[in-house]
Amino acid sequence: MADNPNYELISSESHVLEPPDLFQLAPSPAAPTRTVPILKPTADYDGYKIFVWGSDKDPEQDTPPFYARLIAEGADSYNTPSPTTLAAYLCTAGIAKPDGTPRCPGQVCPEGQTGIAPDNCVDVPVDPVAKVTKLAFSKKRGSVKAGGKVRMNLKVDSSFGLSSQATIRLKSSNRKVKVPNKLIVRLSGGSGAIKTFVLKASKKAKGKTTITATTGRLKSTAVYKIKKR
Numbered sequence: 001m002a003d004n005p006n007y008e009l010i011s012s013e014s015h016v017l018e019p020p021d022l023f024q025l026a027p028s029p030a031a032p033t034r035t036v037p038i039l040k041p042t043a044d045y046d047g048y049k050i051f052v053w054g055s056d057k058d059p060e061q062d063t064p065p066f067y068a069r070l071i072a073e074g075a076d077s078y079n080t081p082s083p084t085t086l087a088a089y090l091c092t093a094g095i096a097k098p099d100g101t102p103r104c105p106g107q108v109c110p111e112g113q114t115g116i117a118p119d120n121c122v123d124v125p126v127d128p129v130a131k132v133t134k135l136a137f138s139k140k141r142g143s144v145k146a147g148g149k150v151r152m153n154l155k156v157d158s159s160f161g162l163s164s165q166a167t168i169r170l171k172s173s174n175r176k177v178k179v180p181n182k183l184i185v186r187l188s189g190g191s192g193a194i195k196t197f198v199l200k201a202s203k204k205a206k207g208k209t210t211i212t213a214t215t216g217r218l219k220s221t222a223v224y225k226i227k228k229r
Contacts, residue, residue, distance in 0.1 A: 005215055005226050006183070012184075015046070015047060015048045015049070015107070016048065016049045016050075016051050017039055017043055017048050017049070017050050018052075018079075019035040019039060019050065019052060019053075020035060020052060020053055020054070020057075021036070021052050021053070021054055021055050021057075021061075021066075021070065022035065022054035022055045022057040022058055022128070023035050024057075025104075029129070031121045032055070034069075034073065035052075036050055036052060036070065036073035036074060037073050037074075038077050040073065040074045040195065044069070044074075045094040047155055048075070049076040049077065050075050050076050050077070051075075051076060051077040051078070051079060052075045052077065052078045053079045054076075054078075054079075054081070059100070060139070061082065062080060062082050062086070063087055063155055064089050064093070064114060066098055066131075067086060067089050067090075067093075071095070071195065084212050087103075087104075090104075091101060091104035091106055091107060092106065092119065094107060094116050094118065094120060095116075096116045096121055100116075102116060102117070102167045109121035110195060112124055112191060116143070116174055118144075124181075127161065128132070128159070128160075128225060129161045129162050129164045130158045130160065130161035130163060130164045130168075130187035130188060130189065130190065131158060131159050131164070131187070132156055132157050132158055132166045132168075132185070132187065132215050132216065133157045133158055133163065133218075134155075134157040134218065135154065135155070135156060135213050135214075135215065135219065135220035136154070136155045136157075136220050137152065137153070137155075137211070137213070137220050137221070137222040138152075138153040138154070138155060138194075139152070139153075139156040139222060140213065140221075140222050140223070141222065141223050141224070141225075142144050142222065142223075142224045143184075143224055143226070143227055144199060144201045144203065144224050144225075144226055144227070145226070145228070145229055146201050146202070146203055146204070146205045146206060146226055146227065146228060146229050147199075147201065147202065147203040147205075147229055148201055148229075149198050149199060149201065150198070150199050150224070151194070151196055151198055151199075152179075152197055152198070152211065152222065153195070153196050154168065154183065154194070154195045154197070154213050154220070155191075155192050155193070155194055156168065156185045156186060156188055156192065156195075157192045157197060158187040158188075158191070158192070158193070158194045159190055160186075160189060160190035161189075161190075162223045163186065163187065163188040163189075164186075164188075165184060165185070165186055165187065166184075166185045166187055166188065166189045166215055166227075167182050167183070167184060167185075167215065168180070168182060168183040168184075168195070168213050168214070168215050169182050169213070169214045169215065170183065170184055170197070170211065170212070170213055171211070171212045171214075172199075172209050172210075172211055173202050173207035173209050173210040173211075173212070174205060174207065174208070174226070175189060176201060176202045176204055176205035176206070176209075176226075177200070177201045177202070177205055177209040177224070177226070178199070178201075178202075179197060179198075179199050179200075180197050180198075180210055183195045183197060183210045183213075199211065199224065203227055203229070205220070205226045206226050206228075207225075207226055208223060208224060208225045208226060209210065209223070209224055209226065210222070210223050211224065212221075
């Protein structure tokens with residue numbers, strides 16, 4: 001149903017049946033027969049559309065219950081004497097245009113959703129963003145001389161998705177051994193990234209240190225012994 005008397009626009013090539021909504025098949029006092037349920041199977045099979053017109057035999061004619069019955073029965077159009085009444089019903093009932101688009105402002109879904117408001121709005125699919133899936137030091141164990149430094153490599157694996165950025169936090173368990181506080185990693189397409197940083201041991205450093213890399217719930221550690229100069 002559109003906002004004019006017909007609720008669906010049919011091309012000039014379409015074949016159309018135009019029955020009344022009710023027809024007196026049997027002599028009175030038998031109740032009139034609803035025509036659409038009888039015609040629908042054959043009309044669909046033969047490629048016909050059903051354009052109903054009001055017979056004036058239904059006391060609810062041109063009311064919401066009347067429209068709802070015709071739609072439920074499968075009528076393709078209704079030639080109404082009250083287009084504005086029908087248009088208002090179709091809007092509030094959430095019935096879209098034949099092409100599936102909203103027919104009135106009240107059927108427009110909130111931003112970020114698609115469909116027909118108020119009951120058939122769904123979230124618009126969003127491409128996933130690449131996220132870190134694994135952290136791993138290239139060497140789990142190593143050594144560094146007091147007063148010296150070593151280069152460390154951290155591999156960062158990520159999921160497939162849109163390019164994004166991740167922050168990796170670094171920490172040394174030994175105050176005399178320093179590492180950067182954080183690494184910024186560019187994630188893209190599920191490929192692994194190698195980030196290199198420098199571990200520095202002061203001249204007074206001794207014992208060992210555990211270097212920890214974390215992001216979210218992911219963690220990797222490496223232990224380095226400190227050798228005398």
